Every structure is written in C-alpha cells, then in structure tokens.
Amino acid sequence: MTDNVSAPVDESVEQFRARARAWLAANMPRIDPASPPVANRDDQRAWQRARELQKRLYEGGFAGICFPREYGGLGLDYEYQKAFDEESIHYEMPLILNTPTFTICCATLLDTGSEEQKKQHIGAALRGDEVLVQLLSEPSGGSDLAGVLTRAERRGDRWVINGAKTWSTSAFAADYGLCLARTDWDVPKHEGLTMFLVPIAHPGITLRRITQLNGSTEFCEEFLDNVDVGDDAVVGEVNNGWTVASRQLYHERRAVGQGSEFASGSGSEGGRSTPVDFVALARKTGQGDDERVREMAGRVLVHRAVSDQLSEHVYRSVRDGSLPPAAGTLIRLFHADTVTLDMDTALAIAGTAGVVGAEGDGLEHGLRYLSRQTVAIGGGTTEMARNVIGERVLGFPREYAADRGVPFKQVRHGKM
Numbered sequence: 311m312t313d314n315v316s317a318p319v320d321e322s323v324e325q326f327r328a329r330a331r332a333w334l335a336a337n338m339p340r341i342d343p344a345s346p347p348v349a350n351r352d353d354q355r356a357w358q359r360a361r362e363l364q365k366r367l368y369e370g371g372f373a374g375i376c377f378p379r380e381y382g383g384l385g386l387d388y389e390y391q392k393a394f395d396e397e398s399i400h401y402e403m404p405l406i407l408n409t410p411t412f413t414i415c416c417a418t419l420l421d422t423g424s425e426e427q428k429k430q431h432i433g434a435a436l437r438g439d440e441v442l443v444q445l446l447s448e449p450s451g452g453s454d455l456a457g458v459l460t461r462a463e464r465r466g467d468r469w470v471i472n473g474a475k476t477w478s479t480s481a482f483a484a485d486y487g488l489c490l491a492r493t494d495w496d497v498p499k500h501e502g503l504t505m506f507l508v509p510i511a512h513p514g515i516t517l518r519r520i521t522q523l524n525g526s527t528e529f530c531e532e533f534l535d536n537v538d539v540g541d542d543a544v545v546g547e548v549n550n551g552w553t554v555a556s557r558q559l560y561h562e563r564r565a566v567g568q569g570s571e572f573a574s575g576s577g578s579e580g581g582r583s584t585p586v587d588f589v590a591l592a593r594k595t596g597q598g599d600d601e602r603v604r605e606m607a608g609r610v611l612v613h614r615a616v617s618d619q620l621s622e623h624v625y626r627s628v629r630d631g632s633l634p635p636a637a638g639t640l641i642r643l644f645h646a647d648t649v650t651l652d653m654d655t656a657l658a659i660a661g662t663a664g665v666v667g668a669e670g671d672g673l674e675h676g677l678r679y680l681s682r683q684t685v686a687i688g689g690g691t692t693e694m695a696r697n698v699i700g701e702r703v704l705g706f707p708r709e710y711a712a713d714r715g716v717p718f719k720q721v722r723h724g725k726m
Contacts, residue, residue, distance in 0.1 A: 326386070327393040333370050338363070338401040347402050351528040357441065357483040360404035364438030367404070367574070374412075374436040376571040377420065382433035388571040388625065395576040403575030404438070410479055411435050412572045413565035415442035415488055418558040419507075422546045427507065431486065444558070445475040445489035445508070445532060450723065453694055455490070455559075456499045456552060457713075459723060460534065462491035462506060469493075469544070471506065471514075471537040481530035482519055484510045488558065489534075494549050495719040502718055503551035505558075506543045514538070524680060559690065560635045566689035567641030569621035585614065586656045586675070595659060595672070603659055610655050613648040620644055636702035643695040646685040653682045 321329070341347065350356050367373040368382075375391040377383025384390070416432045423431070434440035451457055460473025471491050481487060487508055494502030510517065514537035519527040546554040564570045588607035589598075597603040621641050627633035656675040657664045663672025664679065686692045700706040713721045 323389050323393050326390050327397060330372060330394050331397045333372065334398055334401050337366060337370055338398070338403070341400055341402055351406055351480055351483075352526055354483060356406060357480075360406050361438040361441070363402065363404040364407055364436070368437045373574070374432070374572075375574065377416070377432060377436065381420070381428045382436040391571055391574070394574070398575050405575050406480070407435070407438075407441065408570075408573040408575070409565045410444050410562070411440075411442045412574065413570040414444060414558060414561045415486075417561040417570065417572050418488065418554065419545065421557045421561075422505075422554045423507075424542075424545075426542065427545065431507070434485075440486060441480070441484045443478055443481045443484040443487045443510070444562075445478055445481070445487040446555070446558075447475060447477045449474055449476050449531070453691055455555060456503065457718075457721070457723070458490050458492055458503065460489070460491045461495075462493050462504060464493075465538075468538045468540060469506065471508065471534050471539070474531065474533050476529075476531040477520070478530045478532060480528055481510060481517060481532060486510060487532075488545065488554075490551055490555055492718065493551075496717050497549075498715050499713060499718045499721065500552045502549055503555065504548050505545040505551040505554040506539055507545055508534075508537055508539055508543060512537050512539075524677075557635070560638045563642035563689045563695070564621075564625075564638040566685075567617075567621065567638075567643075567645035569625060569638070569641040569645075571625065586610075586652060588655070588659070591656065591659055591672075591675075595661065595663070597659065606655050606658065610648075610652050613644075613651055617641075617644055617648045634702060636698050639690075639695045639698045640703070642689050643692055643699065646692050646695075649685045650682055653679050 339347075364373065371384075372394060374381075374383030375386050375394060376388060377385070379385040412435065416435050419427055419431055431440060431442065435442060446455060446458075448458055448460060450459065458473070460471065460475065462469045462471045464470075471489065473491065475487075475489065478487065487510055489506045489508045490503055491506060492502055493504040496502070508515070510532075514535045516533040516535070518531050518533075520529045520531060521527050522529065545551075561570065561572075565573065588610065592598045592600070592603050592607060624633060624637050624641050628635055628637055653675070657679045660667070660672035660675040664676035665673075667673040667676075689695075690698075697709065701708050
C-alpha cells in the first residue's frame, strides 16, 4: 500500500493500466458473476462497505485519478481514469460514492470552493472519510431551483439557516450537504442566493427518509431549524450562490449522463450489469431470428455507441472552450433518451415475461421499466434540458418569466 498522492507522475496510460491491473488483482474483491454483491443504497451497511473500499483505493494510490494532487488526487487526464475503469469492471468498487459525492459535490468544490474547503472535504472524500450530498430541491419549488425559500440570516458572526429540502439523494448516509439558501430578498431571485456546506449531523437538522413506489427509501427530506454555521461554510461568495449552483448543475447533468471524469469505476452499483444483453434476451425469448427484434435491438446499440462518443466529444469541447459549460446538458439529455429506449425495447422483447415472469426469466425488465421516468427527471427534467440547450448552447431567445428582474420578496410563492 502507498499514499495516494505519491503515485508516479510520468507513467503512460498503458503503464498505468498495467499497474492498476496488477494492484486490483492483489487488493480488490473480484466479482462472482453468478452472485454479484448488492450495493443497496437504502442500507447503511452498503455505505460503510463503500467507505472501506474507497479507503483501500486511496491507500493503494488509485483514488481521485482526475482530481488535483494538492487535494488528494492523482492529477491525471481522463484517459487514465477510463483505463482504470476498464480494468476494474470485474472488481467490487465503491460505485455508490460516485454520485453525488465525487461527480457533483467534490467537483463543485473543486471549481468554486476555498482552498481550505478543497483540501479538507475533497481529501476526506477520497480517503473514504466523508460522503457529501446536495440539499437543493424544496417541497414547493418544483423545477425552479432559483426560487428557494430556505433562508440564511446573519446573526453576529454566524449564519442561521431555516427551511426545508427534499429529494436529497442518500442524505441519511452523508456527512455534509451543499445547501442553497436565500440571503437577500430585496434583489431578483438569482442574485440573492448563497451556497453553504452544512454538517448533516447538526442538531438543527431533522432528516426523514421518503418511501417510493418500489419500496426504496434512498431519497430524504430535511427540515433545517436554526442551523448555525460560520463563514467558513460559505461556498463561493455571499449572494453569488447561483454561480455555484450553476456549476453544480453542470456537473450533475454530466454525472447523470455518465460523462464525468471524476467517477471511479464503471458498471452499475453492486456489480450488476446495467446494459441489457439483447442478443441473449432475443434468444431466450425465441426471437433470435426475428428481423423486427434484431432491428429494435440494433437501434438501442447504436444509441449506446453515440452516447459514449458524445460524452467524450462534449468533455473535450467544454475543456478547450469550443462549447460552453451548458453543453454538458447534451450528455444528460441523450443519456436519458438512450436509457429510456433501452428499457422500452427490453420490455417489448420480453413481452409478458416482463410482467408475470420470475427474476431471470424477464421480470427484471418489467421492474426496470417501472423506474424509467427517473432518467427523465434526475439532473433536471428533459424539458429543462432542452430549454438549456436551446437558450445557452444554440442561442435561442429566452422564455418569458414573470419574475425576471423582480425583487424576490415581491414574487408570489405558491399562494393565491
């Protein structure tokens, strides 16, 4: 075992790949395809296991491949991360830490946080000591993120936060949350916001888990009552929280679209393969020679290939400045379309087995179909994604908004 930041800095991608291959074989649990580990996001034990595996990655010198060395990472290019992902596909990895901890929260701190925040929180996350989440959405906010009602008031040398957040992914397992709050009600809604980094275990935070239709309790709601934090909790500048939130949304859309260089490992959580094997499915259902089924499956495979290429293109183009950061929404939108097509096609081929079959006989395709809408909501709805692409990438005129330029205290908030 070595310290993460002492890893070699002059390796080629192939040398790095070879070293990673050897280290993984000697240090990480190999996945049994017949009995893959289940990383249930509802279960606290899965999060503890993820922290342990992350610590192992850090001690082995393979954590935060694309994060700067000064904050605990390796400071390497995306090509190194992709090489590691390919080598680690058959090993148990702490994949549940990727989103939102690394791909959204740590990435946002890297862009907008203070030096102390970067060193403390990115470093702690890479060591497996911290889990970070987003505290953005509110019960009355819908898709209007800038219309938050949670308020932060200055009292002496402290900030006191009161309000409510909801749909916070895995907040019950987290240590800190990026919380967007209103600090000035006399200016338009985008101008009076501040982002705070708050401890989830603060006595003023009451956390409740939300039970979904499928029984999952991964999402949470939080009630903040006189949550006091210091100036060191402010991310970015006071009343400039929308800049931080915008960058956060950029990273979220890339993460949801599986296009973030800060994700470590590939495949779905718990070692289960997300992509449907359409060849095997067609044969199993006796439709291997059906031209219509083969055409349907081929369409999905083409979408997958385009999605992969689009992620690479947008990442490079945003980095070199030929596309604006808002172009990350392209990845998120096309990924949603691809996954939706994947689920729809799998159920169409599985037929009745996807509804009344047993696990392994096709029922899993029906179960996946029940949650298909999540990819059209996470990271902002697909409708919002199209607006962002139209207005901020293609330069179309902005939609009319009645509250644009109006002091937020004059805006009516869900009341007749």
